[in-house]
Amino acid sequence: EVQLVESGGGLVQPGRSLTLSCEGFAFAFDDHAMHWVRQRPGEGLQWVSGISWNSKSIGYADSVRGRFIVSRDNAKKSLYLQMNNLRPEDTAFYYCARDDTGGGSGGWYYFDSWGLGTLVTVSS
């Protein structure tokens, strides 16, 4: 059974950094683009970032571009999100999601597997 497991969340002060990780199990990790999606308290799902199977295509939401960096290590079947200069409005559950496609020139598509999420709280 396909499984995605996020880790790395926690309480962090504004302006500091935090790195999230997501490990994939029971599927060919390097066949799929991967994404980070977040849910702020009381709000809906918001796409944060996506990375293609070979890391050549990367995208960010405007709200995090220039502060967050997405990366992946296919040998470790892992996805990462380095979050810098964190703000209180970055407080959210962060979900790792698998794209049905590899995310090359065709772009992103839909998310067929999701993790349970990891909570990031930005507060002094």
Added chain:
Amino acid sequence: QSVLTQPPSVSGAPGQRVTISCTGTTSNIGAGYDVHWYQHVPGTAPKLLIFGNINRPSGVPDRFSGSQSGTSASLVITGLRAEDEGHYYCQSQDISLSRHVVFGGGTKLTVL
């Protein structure tokens, strides 16, 4: 404000039918980008319900169906069950946002 517009809430009694709309623009749904639907129950992982406007992944009951026309899409749930209660999100891409992913604001379904 989400790029895709959904009603904040819908409700229905067990056995009834409900429809959740997802309204976009000529930059996303109207540009030909497919619409996908997810169910999210708090504390659990979001679940894919419909992909490519009308397709159900294996394991999703045929009580769930999707459609798309012009700049809008809809999710229809028939034979409502208590376990259908949760939040539902549509998702597509937007050409004005470099084809990045966009979600609807979400619709809370209450089974009365």
